[in-house]
Amino acid sequence: MTLHLNLFIFDTGHHEASWRLPQSDPLAYLDIAYYQRIARIAEDAKFDSVFLADSPVQFGDPGRRPSGRLEPTVLLTALAAVTSRIGLIATASTTYNEPFNLARRFSSLDHVSGGRAGWNIVTTAGDDAARNFGLDSQPAHVHRYERAAEFVEVSKKLWDSWEDDAVVGDKERGVHADSGKVHVIDHVGPHFSVRGPLNAPRSPQGHPLLVQAGSSEDGKDFAARHAEAVFTAQQTLEEAVAFYADVKRRAVAFGRDPDQVKILPGLVPVIGSTEAEALAAEEELDRLIIPEYARENLAELLKVPAESLALDEELPADLPAEDEIEGSKSRYTLIVELGRRERLTVRELIGRLGGGRGHKTFAGTPEQVADTIERWYRSGAADGFNIMPAVLPSGLEVFAAEVLPILRQRGLFRTEYTGSTLREHYGLPRPANQFSLVAV
Amino acid sequence: MTLHLNLFIFDTGHHEASWRLPQSDPLAYLDIAYYQRIARIAEDAKFDSVFLADSPVQFGDPGRRPSGRLEPTVLLTALAAVTSRIGLIATASTTYNEPFNLARRFSSLDHVSGGRAGWNIVTTAGDDAARNFGLDSQPAHVHRYERAAEFVEVSKKLWDSWEDDAVVGDKERGVHADSGKVHVIDHVGPHFSVRGPLNAPRSPQGHPLLVQAGSSEDGKDFAARHAEAVFTAQQTLEEAVAFYADVKRRAVAFGRDPDQVKILPGLVPVIGSTEAEALAAEEELDRLIIPEYARENLAELLKVPAESLALDEELPADLPAEDEIEGSKSRYTLIVELGRRERLTVRELIGRLGGGRGHKTFAGTPEQVADTIERWYRSGAADGFNIMPAVLPSGLEVFAAEVLPILRQRGLFRTEYTGSTLREHYGLPRPANQFSLVAV
Numbered sequence: 100m101t102l103h104l105n106l107f108i109f110d111t112g113h114h115e116a117s118w119r120l121p122q123s124d125p126l127a128y129l130d131i132a133y134y135q136r137i138a139r140i141a142e143d144a145k146f147d148s149v150f151l152a153d154s155p156v157q158f159g160d161p162g163r164r165p166s167g168r169l170e171p172t173v174l175l176t177a178l179a180a181v182t183s184r185i186g187l188i189a190t191a192s193t194t195y196n197e198p199f200n201l202a203r204r205f206s207s208l209d210h211v212s213g214g215r216a217g218w219n220i221v222t223t224a225g226d227d228a229a230r231n232f233g234l235d236s237q238p239a240h241v242h243r244y245e246r247a248a249e250f251v252e253v254s255k256k257l258w259d260s261w262e263d264d265a266v267v268g269d270k271e272r273g274v275h276a277d278s279g280k281v282h283v284i285d286h287v288g289p290h291f292s293v294r295g296p297l298n299a300p301r302s303p304q305g306h307p308l309l310v311q312a313g314s315s316e317d318g319k320d321f322a323a324r325h326a327e328a329v330f331t332a333q334q335t336l337e338e339a340v341a342f343y344a345d346v347k348r349r350a351v352a353f354g355r356d357p358d359q360v361k362i363l364p365g366l367v368p369v370i371g372s373t374e375a376e377a378l379a380a381e382e383e384l385d386r387l388i389i390p391e392y393a394r395e396n397l398a399e400l401l402k403v404p405a406e407s408l409a410l411d412e413e414l415p416a417d418l419p420a421e422d423e424i425e426g427s428k429s430r431y432t433l434i435v436e437l438g439r440r441e442r443l444t445v446r447e448l449i450g451r452l453g454g455g456r457g458h459k460t461f462a463g464t465p466e467q468v469a470d471t472i473e474r475w476y477r478s479g480a481a482d483g484f485n486i487m488p489a490v491l492p493s494g495l496e497v498f499a500a501e502v503l504p505i506l507r508q509r510g511l512f513r514t515e516y517t518g519s520t521l522r523e524h525y526g527l528p529r530p531a532n533q534f535s536l537v538a539v
Numbered sequence: 540m541t542l543h544l545n546l547f548i549f550d551t552g553h554h555e556a557s558w559r560l561p562q563s564d565p566l567a568y569l570d571i572a573y574y575q576r577i578a579r580i581a582e583d584a585k586f587d588s589v590f591l592a593d594s595p596v597q598f599g600d601p602g603r604r605p606s607g608r609l610e611p612t613v614l615l616t617a618l619a620a621v622t623s624r625i626g627l628i629a630t631a632s633t634t635y636n637e638p639f640n641l642a643r644r645f646s647s648l649d650h651v652s653g654g655r656a657g658w659n660i661v662t663t664a665g666d667d668a669a670r671n672f673g674l675d676s677q678p679a680h681v682h683r684y685e686r687a688a689e690f691v692e693v694s695k696k697l698w699d700s701w702e703d704d705a706v707v708g709d710k711e712r713g714v715h716a717d718s719g720k721v722h723v724i725d726h727v728g729p730h731f732s733v734r735g736p737l738n739a740p741r742s743p744q745g746h747p748l749l750v751q752a753g754s755s756e757d758g759k760d761f762a763a764r765h766a767e768a769v770f771t772a773q774q775t776l777e778e779a780v781a782f783y784a785d786v787k788r789r790a791v792a793f794g795r796d797p798d799q800v801k802i803l804p805g806l807v808p809v810i811g812s813t814e815a816e817a818l819a820a821e822e823e824l825d826r827l828i829i830p831e832y833a834r835e836n837l838a839e840l841l842k843v844p845a846e847s848l849a850l851d852e853e854l855p856a857d858l859p860a861e862d863e864i865e866g867s868k869s870r871y872t873l874i875v876e877l878g879r880r881e882r883l884t885v886r887e888l889i890g891r892l893g894g895g896r897g898h899k900t901f902a903g904t905p906e907q908v909a910d911t912i913e914r915w916y917r918s919g920a921a922d923g924f925n926i927m928p929a930v931l932p933s934g935l936e937v938f939a940a941e942v943l944p945i946l947r948q949r950g951l952f953r954t955e956y957t958g959s960t961l962r963e964h965y966g967l968p969r970p971a972n973q974f975s976l977v978a979v
Contacts, residue, residue: 118708118715125708125715129740131620131651155639157738161705162718167739170640170647176613177651180571180620196640199595199671200610207610211571211617230734231639265601268558268565273829275558275565278602294670298597299607300569389713 103483112490116387144499147524148186156228179212186521188217193250202254214303214520219310224426256284258306260296314429323349339480365458377462465501543923552930556827584939587964588626596668619652626961628657633690642694654743654960659750664866696724698746700736754869763789779920805898817902905941
């Protein structure tokens with residue numbers, strides 16, 4: 100029994116001011132050697148996977164912090180070339196892609212990496228993204244999720260369109276494949292009409308690991324129905340336990356084995372040799388946040404004018420209800436509840452969000468970080484964690500050198516990879532092929 | 540003065556029966572190590588670039604020959620990781636992509652490769668491709684080209700949306716970029732509305748090298764207006780000279796420097812130590828073609844029933860005119876003219892097409908191949924060649940070992956790279972940024 104660890108790679112670290120530290124390169128996010136170095140450290144540390152977030156839009160003010168993004172399927176392919184075992188999970192939008200193109204790209208990544216591809220399925224919140232694709236505003240939350248469900252259905256048909264034994268490669272007879280085992284899918288639905296087949300044989304994992312990260316009601320249902328791993332932001336152990344039970348229950352209701360939906364809350368560790376040292380490092384980072392920038396960003400998330408958020412007062416009482424939010428519903432609620440529960444001023448809330456954008460931050464010694472991980476894991480809050488170092492690569496190096504040995508000593512984390520595909524790392528089966536199943 | 544050489548990578552080679560040779564791996568097209576080996580050989584040989592064709596569709600009968608395709612931007616990224624100088628040209632469709640997504644992927648490839656990305660712009664012929672994207676049949680040829688022109692215009696705006704000096708990376712003041720140098724593009728046109736900016740700084744080459752490959756009237760105009768390199772299929776020196784002059788003349792008419800449109804006809808060399816040996820190798824390959832499969836393919840291209848093509852007779856007299864073809868117009872005309880000019884039987888025509896799908900095949904000694912290249916180059920038919928080995932990797936190895944030394948002796952080809960970007964290899968300038976230009 101091992102817990103699962105995913106490394107969420109994000110620029111110079113998840114803390115929004117990490118790029119201002121002396122050791123950070125502000126242009127690291129364009130430097131492929133930087134990403135390759137991080138992926139190699141994570142693979143040496145036997146992480147299950149690395150992961151890249153994404154949205155097809157310039158997010159926020161480019162002046163504020165390094166905010167550009169290389170396209171994740173491209174970037175992860177460059178990481179595949181310099182690693183051999185670690186999984187590679189790319190975020191991609193179902194709202195602003197076509198299923199044939201995207202299913203194909205993930206199939207290619209799975210082929211190129213020898214079975215290490217994962218897809219974090221997102222519906223992409225925000226009007227600015229919509230405006231890069233000919234729309235005036237984003238489609239409604241419920242419609243984005245309807246499209247996402249059909250998108251996944253079409254993708255699975257395409258991934259299965261070549262049966263596993265379709266390729267025969269018989270040079271003597273001049274027969275490359277058994278054409279009867281390559282299927283037109285003829286999908287016709289409300290959002291998509293796709294004939295198929297995909298133009299490549301089935302990939303090593305059958306299809307990429309399917310990951311989901313939104314925690315709204317629509318998001319939880321989508322996760323329970325389709326996801327094999329779930330990234331989630333949970334601030335307290337109680338909420339995390341409730342979320343975990345809720346998603347597993349929903350998975351059972353959809354006829355699925357709950358063990359085949361792995362739940363990984365985000366954790367932003369800030370590690371010091373003493374607790375005081377860790378807290379000082381966190382304070383140093385928070386001091387580098389520019390509150391005027393951060394307030395604008397918060398105001399955008401909360402759908403209120405920036406002026407209505409006084410830095411040294413609590414959140415205003417009259418914020419919209421989650422129902423009215425068409426963007427990132429669950430992140431909205433998490434932030435409002437965090438501010439209210441802990442009675443944080445806007446400035447304090449900004450500090451908390453600056454560390455991990457709503458994910459749980461934890462400053463402490465390696466022992467304390469390992470304790471937190473173990474407590475959450477044993478309490479039924481998590482099958483593993485989405486590790487989000489405040490500063491990269493140093494936060495990853497310290498986590499690997501100081502926290503992992505403790506987890507290993509406690510029998511909680513692998514010392515070697517036992518499989519070679521991403522699915523094998525997560526203990527998930529290779530999916531059966533729907534076209535082979537219906538054969539007589 | 541050097542001629543330019545592009546390696547067109549295609550499965551186990553361009554001859555459609557190459558996969559049936561004893562040394563060929565029928566699954567090479569899924570094997571990233573195979574592609575990486577070829578790219579390294581081409582880089583050691585100082586080719587300007589490697590190139591991958593593409594269409595988002597399963598082309599033809601999967602039983603016939605290895606016909607699957609990994610997605611080119613993904614595949615070339617994996618090649619970028621194991622090479623450092625050679626250019627990387629991916630084909631991508633303007634009909635079945637969104638400009639934001641595709642412009643972004645090429646920007647990412649250019650960043651990841653350190654300025655080695657090229658985009659072969661295609662409009663994608665065929666109803667089967669259309670049916671993978673919600674359409675019943677392909678948009679008309681002229682409409683595909685109108686969309687392509689606007690697609691390129693939007694892409695260039697996105698690539699320019701960050702001025703070259705937009706990123707300042709000032710840690711002290713906490714300013715990552717000068718927001719005034721990151722531009723919303725607000726493009727509104729008949730096919731696309733795109734707000735921008737792109738979510739990444741301008742890439743090393745400014746934008747990828749723009750390549751074009753269709754030789755219809757629409758295609759030639761598009762090339763003359765937008766392309767920096769042109770791949771073309773030319774069967775005779777006379778036709779190649781006329782095509783070369785025509786495209787350069789059109790470029791001048793559009794106000795461009797004709798030297799900044801490099802023209803590279805395709806050449807399928809089959810090399811032997813004697814001419815007889817080369818011809819025997821070609822015959823051996825042709826013998827492995829299965830004519831029934833190939834006839835079906837030819838019939839599809841010619842828009843006639845397969846039964847109307849008798850293997851041992853010439854092409855029927857009543858074929859449609861190019862005007863009536865909505866697919867690959869120029870390839871259609873080339874094939875019909877080749878059959879008529881040389882009075883080939885359908886079986887012979889299939890043999891000729893099996894070698895290079897309409898590109899010029901040439902069997903001979905290294906000296907003869909070098910002579911052909913020199914004659915075309917000095918006659919004003921070519922600025923370089925799109926080298927399409929009949930068998931890979933052996934055909935490339937022989938070309939590099941036997942033909943290149945002759946070309947070098949004659950002062951026609953480089954012995955070392957003199958630049959580090961794809962544009963530098965082709966002697967093309969880094970484009971100015973349209974947003975910087977309009978600044979006061």
